[in-house]
Amino acid sequence: MYEKEEQKLYDFKNHLKQVPLPMTQADNAIMQGLERAKREKMQTRAKRKQTLWSMAAVALLILTLVTTIRVSPTFASAVASIPGMDKFVELIQNDKGLTAIFKNDYYQPIGETQTIGHTTLTIDGVILDESGMNIFYTIESPIEINNISIENLVLLNQHELDSTSVSYSSPLPEEESPKIYTDIIKYTFEEPKNFEDLSFTLELKTTLNDNQFDFSVPFIIPENTKPSITYEMEKEVEVDGQKIFIEQVTIHPLRVGVKISFDPTNTKKILQFEDMRLEDENGEIWSSATNGISSSNLTEDGEVIYYLQSNYFEKPKQLYLRIDKIQAVDQEDSYFIVDTDQHILLHSPKDGRLALTDSNRSGFKMTLKMDLAEELPYGIDRQITDANGELIDTRYSGISDVYEGKKFMDIGIEDNGYINPLKVDLFAYPNYLKGTVKIEIPTK
Amino acid sequence: MDETTIAQKAIKGDEEAFIDLLHIHKESLLRTAFAFLKNEHDVLEALQETTYRAFKKIHTLKEPSYAKTWLIRIMINYCQDQLKKDKRLVRSGNEIDSSVSDNLTQIELQEALSALSPNDQKLIHMKYFQDIKIKEIAAIEKIPEGTVKSRLHKTLRMLRKYFEDKGEIDHV
Numbered sequence: 102m103y104e105k106e107e108q109k110l111y112d113f114k115n116h117l118k119q120v121p122l123p124m125t126q127a128d129n130a131i132m133q134g135l136e137r138a139k140r141e142k143m144q145t146r147a148k149r150k151q152t153l154w155s156m157a158a159v160a161l162l163i164l165t166l167v168t169t170i171r172v173s174p175t176f177a178s179a180v181a182s183i184p185g186m187d188k189f190v191e192l193i194q195n196d197k198g199l200t201a202i203f204k205n206d207y208y209q210p211i212g213e214t215q216t217i218g219h220t221t222l223t224i225d226g227v228i229l230d231e232s233g234m235n236i237f238y239t240i241e242s243p244i245e246i247n248n249i250s251i252e253n254l255v256l257l258n259q260h261e262l263d264s265t266s267v268s269y270s271s272p273l274p275e276e277e278s279p280k281i282y283t284d285i286i287k288y289t290f291e292e293p294k295n296f297e298d299l300s301f302t303l304e305l306k307t308t309l310n311d312n313q314f315d316f317s318v319p320f321i322i323p324e325n326t327k328p329s330i331t332y333e334m335e336k337e338v339e340v341d342g343q344k345i346f347i348e349q350v351t352i353h354p355l356r357v358g359v360k361i362s363f364d365p366t367n368t369k370k371i372l373q374f375e376d377m378r379l380e381d382e383n384g385e386i387w388s389s390a391t392n393g394i395s396s397s398n399l400t401e402d403g404e405v406i407y408y409l410q411s412n413y414f415e416k417p418k419q420l421y422l423r424i425d426k427i428q429a430v431d432q433e434d435s436y437f438i439v440d441t442d443q444h445i446l447l448h449s450p451k452d453g454r455l456a457l458t459d460s461n462r463s464g465f466k467m468t469l470k471m472d473l474a475e476e477l478p479y480g481i482d483r484q485i486t487d488a489n490g491e492l493i494d495t496r497y498s499g500i501s502d503v504y505e506g507k508k509f510m511d512i513g514i515e516d517n518g519y520i521n522p523l524k525v526d527l528f529a530y531p532n533y534l535k536g537t538v539k540i541e542i543p544t545k
Numbered sequence: 546m547d548e549t550t551i552a553q554k555a556i557k558g559d560e561e562a563f564i565d566l567l568h569i570h571k572e573s574l575l576r577t578a579f580a581f582l583k584n585e586h587d588v589l590e591a592l593q594e595t596t597y598r599a600f601k602k603i604h605t606l607k608e609p610s611y612a613k614t615w616l617i618r619i620m621i622n623y624c625q626d627q628l629k630k631d632k633r634l635v636r637s638g639n640e641i642d643s644s645v646s647d648n649l650t651q652i653e654l655q656e657a658l659s660a661l662s663p664n665d666q667k668l669i670h671m672k673y674f675q676d677i678k679i680k681e682i683a684a685i686e687k688i689p690e691g692t693v694k695s696r697l698h699k700t701l702r703m704l705r706k707y708f709e710d711k712g713e714i715d716h717v
Contacts, residue, residue, distance in 0.1 A: 103701040106708070109654050110673040113580075116651055117674065122575045123585055130589045131567045134596025135560075141601070252663055253622065261605040264687060306622075308663065313629045480691050494678050498691070499698035511698065528691070 102464045102511060107496070197387055198355065198411030199235070202228055205414040207327065207354055208237075213320040219243040222316040224303060225283075229322055231293040231329045232353040233264075234301075236286040242309060245279040252313075253306040256288050259298060263291040289408075293351075299325060327413075329353040332543050340427060341534040343367045347422065348404065350542050357387070357409040359422060370435035373479065373529050375426035377407055379542070381417030417544060424538040430530050439465055440522040447522050450530065464496070464513040471503045471531065479529035482512055486526075487519035552609035563603060567596055570613050573675060574620050580674060581624035591627070595620045614677050614685045621670055625663045657707045665700045672697060 202208055210226040225237040234256065240249065256262045268287045286303075299322040306315050329351055336347045344364035351358040357379060363371055379387040387410040412420065434450035439457060446457040446467075454470040469481065480500045485493040496513035514523070548569060554562035567574075574595060578588040598619050606615050658666055667686075671677040679697075683690040 103705060106701050106704045107673070109650065109704075109708075110669065113651055113654050114674045117576050117580055120576070120579050122572060122579075123589060124571070126585075126589050127571050127575060127592055128568070130593040131564065131571065131596045134593040135564065135567075135600055137593075138597045138600035250662065250664075252625075261602070263607060267687060308629070311629070313626060315626075480695060482694075495694050496672065496679075497698035497701055498694035499702075500695075513698070513701075 102459070102461070102466065103497075103513065104461075104463060107463070107513070196410050198357075198413065199228075201411070201414040202354055207414070209323055211320045211322070213318050215316050215318045217314050217316065220309065220314055222305065222314075222318060224318055224320050227320075227322060228355060229296075230326045230354040231290075231295060232351075232356055232358065233287065233289040235355060236288065236303060238284060238286065238303075238305075240282045240307070240309070242280050242282075244310065246282055247310050249282055249307060249309045251305065251307050253304075254286065255304040257302040257304065258296060258300075262288070262294075264288055289356075293329060293353075296325065299323075327354055330413075334540075334542070336540055338538050338540060340536040340538060341369070341429070343369050343371065343429065343534060345371065345538065347540060350422070352411060352413050354411055354413040357411050357413075359407045359409065360404050361407065362404045368432060369429040369534065370432050370527075371427060371429045371534075372435075372527060373428040374407065374424045375428060377409065377422070377424045379409055379412055380421050380423050381412075381415075382419040383417075385417070387412050420542045420544050422538065422540050422542055427534040427536075427538070428529055428532065429534045430527065430532050434527075434530075434532075436524050436526045438522045438524050441465055442521050450527075450532070452532065454531075462516040462519075464511070467510045467512075468507040469510065469531075471506060471508055473506075475503075475531050477508065477529060477531045481510065481527055481529050483526040483528035485512075485514060486524050488522060489520055491519065493517070493519050493523060548612070549610045552606070552612035555603055555612070556606050556609060558604070563600060566612055567599070567616075570616050573613060574616060577617055577620045577670065577675065578624055580670065581621070581628060587627065591620060591623055594623050598623070608684060611681055611685055614671065614675075614681050617671065617675055617677070618667070618685055621667050625666070628659075653708075653711065657704050657711075660707060661700060661703065665696065665703075668693065668697055669700060 208226055208228050211224045212226075214221055214223045216222075220243065221241045223239045223241070225239055227237065228235040236256075240246075254267055256264070267289070300319065301322065302317060302319045304315070304317045306313065308314075331349060331351045334347045334350055338345050338347065344367060346362045346364070347359065348362060349358075349360040351360075359377065376388075430450055434452075437449035437455055438447040439445070439460060440447055441460045441462050441464075444457070444460045446455065449455040456468050456470075457465060458468055459466040469477075471477065480498050482495070482498055485495060487493055494515040494517075496515060498512045499510065501509040512525075546565075548566075551562050551565050551569070555566045571592065574592055575588060578591040582588050582591060595616065599616055602619075606612060658669065661669070668682065671682050672679070679690055679693050683693050686693070
């Protein structure tokens, strides 16, 4: 627990509160900022017509370029043969869906660049579908890149595009060429989208060797998306007496979304699917879209969407959705109860693996017994409520690797005068349903 | 009219509502700026820039009840940009307004915070100085709640390490 460090933070906060504020000048500052923004908006409107024209010219150029490359016999053969693509091979080879996209020419080369000082951002190419956009880019620096981080990233069409997730690698320059950095931005749209206007702008704020670069690169995507395929499944499966509804499977080129919900009368609470995957008649596998943990969004109706690698370009005779490791606990075991005044664990899953080692009103520490072969790549806490059902804000939550047969947990909470005991809902727990899921998905 | 309704109108392009929104949150915005920038002139400029950026982007704000967090985030981003630019210039110490950093512990903490990555600094500011809930931080930063929690945990651990190492040096 971190009382000392947090106390320093709170002291600093109180200290900040005592700084006298220039309230009158502040009103002026607000008005000046507003006037400046308004002035600029007027100017942009006047300019827009002209910009549209030059963009159309660029679009024509790109189209010509793409057609020229298309006829080249090397282009279609393999990913690495696309000029400049060799550097991305490592980043895509583990994703079968992405590999298939290259084999099927669904990757669209772009080649737009922006140079700030002597540092250049190149958008090498993109993959766009209704579910999102993958952006392949390269940053070249005149000096060796010691550290690089992405501070902010915005993708604009006519407006900023809403995303449920944006992912990029933890940036590290290539060992053999430390002046070049390549990565893929994976932008998942909040809702499936069809674009009429295929001109986009990528705003990328990066810190490179402690210098900030604010890139803003407009680009036009030559071809529109291939349509996604949606299957209304409405299938019910029963595993270990628990009902799971597979509602919908949507196959996009970039990912497959599987929408699932659970019977509210289930005696067990299902927490995580560890190995959801698609498998064809030959046992070939399309696994989860992210390494290890499936991305999922809980929608309002208690539905969860899991994302898997895509089989969009493959045409298996048969395709199955399979899950073997389903994390679940009895409903009454789907939470634990801690009293932080009396320092006791009042309730926890009946397997007795959880233990409270330390607690006070601003947090608690616990251990979770783990078998040698067991893995659990998740934190176990979802949300915390007090005796009155008030939601208690978590300040931090950490879980260690297995050490001497145990995982160590450290959870910090807001002491807003809450009433003990606290109920902590489980997010994950190393206990599994007996049984597996295997259902057939229609193929084209 | 409550805050959320005002934010809703502002998102739709109502200029009066936008000004109201900035007035409601100007105190939080100024305090955030003071945590980074130290002198009044820079702080006022930061507020002007935040207003400017917010007005241009207000239509992209999806959840009106998160307007305050959204504005604070713009402010922090701007302040961090400024600090980076300033690093290139040599700064004379007496430029710093003593009203903010007048005791050793505060100065130490500020040092420790400035050693964090910009993203970790942002989380600490939102969570500890503006009391923004994890859920809201997650929504505004577009990262899972679990990630916010574990990053805050990691950051506190780094702060502890910073003070521990520092303590050893001080005692030598």
